[in-house]
Amino acid sequence: MALSRRELLGYAVAGATGMGITATAQEGGSGPGVGQQWQLGGVYARPAEIGxxxxxxxxxxxxxxxxxxxxxxxxxxxPKATDETGDSNATGGATSAESAEWRRLATESGPLAEDLYLEATAENLEPGRTYQYRAEASLTNYDGQSRRVSDTFEVTAGRPCSGPSTNCLRVETLxxxxxxxGREVTLRGSAKGLSAYSEVTGHFFYRPQGSDEKHWTDYVPVETEGGQSEGGDSGQFSATLSDLPPGTYTYYAEARGEGGNLKNMYAEGRERTFRVE
Structure with a gap:
């Protein structure tokens, strides 16, 4: 399915690379014409989210x-094979055919100028097993060879920070x-995977229920807690709202990780509600 621009905001600067989509055309309907080369855009694999x-x-x-x-x-x-025979890198193994065959998860078509975002979840995977993924793109209204394939990235099921293309952040709206x-409300969120980034900050989006008018708070540092959690350190952040008009509101937490090999990454929690009396 396609992602919203908000959900993909952080992934556009994740540092993943891909191949450009190019096309060649001739001027006029006959004769040798003049060859032109256009660098129209690119197709990219983006950071995965691992359970x-x-x-x-x-x-x-x-x-x-x-x-x-x-x-x-x-x-x-x-699934990734570990040697030329196609044996799996996980207990139980996979056949050579399994390892060689790409499994299609999602397909999307539309104007290249508007950008196309895809996400799809593969379930019932084997924890500890490494999987490869990539994106392919072709121009649908162009007569000629226009197929391009992104770089292939690897991630491991059950390891949130495996691979350079992984978003380690996990966010929960508390x-x-x-x-x-009843007139002052403190919004609260938590984040995991802090150790993968130089700095992690958090903020909140909120809006009156039934309204499209969205507001957001300033980013604040995530205060780390003692101990470790899978995927890195954990911490919490909050923001206090005062003098809101009475009514019911929905909100969710979002965190931003900066620095390190992963560059800028974003993650968000599920929506919750609160009421102002």
Missing amino acids: DSAITFRAVAQSRFDTDYEVEVTLSYR APETSDS
């Missing part, structure tokens, strides 16, 4: 130009705290 037995893979096709070309993007994955008067 114990499920991985959410992501990809994007994007262009800096206002082009009329349509593009079709496909997101695929496969229950809010309301003052006795």
Whole structure:
């Protein structure tokens, strides 16, 4: 399925690389014409999100130009083989055919100029096993060879920070705290995977229920807690809102990790509600 621009905001600067989509055309309908080469855009594998037995893979096709070309993007994955025979790197093994075959997860078509984002989740994966994923793109309204394939990245099920293309951050939206008067509300969130980044900050999006008018708080540092958790250190962050108009609100927490090999990465928690009396 396609992601919203908000959900993919952090992935556009994740540092993943890919192959450019190019096309060649001739001027005029006959004769040798004049060959022209256009660098229209690129197709990229984006950071994955890893669970114990499920991985959410992501990809994007994007262009800096206002082009009329349509593009079709496909997101695929496969188990990684460890040697030339195609044996799996996990207990239980996989056949050579399993390791060689790319499994298509999602396909999306649309204008290249508007950027196409894909994400799809592969479930029932084997914890500790490494999987490869990549994106392919072809121009659908172009007569000629336009297929391009992104770099292939590897991640391991059950290991949130495996691979350079992984978003290690995990964010949870915590229950809010309301003052006795009911007019002051403290929004709370938690984040895991802090040790993969030089700095992690958090903030909140909130809006009146039933309204499209969205507001957001300033970023604040995530205060680390003692001990370690899978994927790195954990911590919490909060923001206090005062004098809101009475009513019911929805909100969710978002964290941003900066620095390190992963560059800038984002993660968000699920929505919660609070009420102002």
